[in-house]
Amino acid sequence: MSEITVRHLGEDEWKDYRAVRLEALNESPEAFVATAAEEQAFDEARWRARMQRSARLIAERDGAAVGVLSVGTAPSDEEGRAGELFGLWVKPELRGSGVATKLVKNGAALARQRGQSQLYYWVGTENGRAVAFASGMGFRPTDQRRPMGVQSEEDGEEEIAMVLPLGDDRRVIGGR
Template sequence: MSDISVRALGEDEWQTYRSVRLEALQESPDAFVADHTDEADEGEDFWRARMARSARLIAEVADEDRPVGVVSIGDTADEDAEDAGQLFGLWVAPQWRGRSVAASLVRRGSEVALERGVRHLYYWVGTENARGVAFASSFGFRPTDDRRPMRTKKDDPEAEQEIAMVLALGEDRR
């Protein structure tokens, strides 16, 4: 198995993020709110602004000439949660799924969040995605009572719900 390294991208690496983000949108269109065509048309200013909003991490392996996974760490929408952050946009190239890439991204993402002063890291998972819930639970994410309609580009009132799962970071893991 190849060694997996995860690193945060700098703002000047917007083209690297753009490339892996567009690959994710194209390969897994139903997993994201965004649309590949719309984002592919965006220019440098859009991508630089996006890089400034959140930490963007990529997974790389020595025998690949491109990133094999991506995740973002950013703020939550809850203004009352000063010490909370959010893990989102997790994607792994299909040929690398099941090979610890996602786990490496989540581990490093948790470290980055903690370095930024985050004490509670949220991750939204589809309530019908048993594999996703089990994956998040394996890291210590615990379900909350917060639910919302699945955020996809389809406006379907019968759409699946998402559950907010939370991971306590730092020494006090309660």
């Protein structure tokens, strides 16, 4: 198997992000709040604005996108010291092969470079594989919960915020 590389997309690479994002929405519609039809209708200006709002990382093998991850600032952190991972997706045939690990490690490195002291990742409480993955990456559960933002088979399913301390600061910002 060829090596997996991860790169940070610039604003002018919005078409690359759009392509992999739409693939993710089409392949795993249950994993996202948005739908492929909604985002397919976005114009160039909207895609460029998204590229400016958060960092978009893409995993590639032989020049083809095989995964994607977004890194932003945690919405409840007014000081910008906490980052947030979201929109993680890997092609089904490569799940469990280390692509997600490479994306998350690169996302954590980017957050560290930005001066963020911790990274949040919301995971479905019923998604044992995702919780185990995040725990294995060093994320620890917090007491923060919220209703799932995506369609679920079971009413009442919720997400848990997991946090990864970055650097020497092991405190959790905002009492999380």
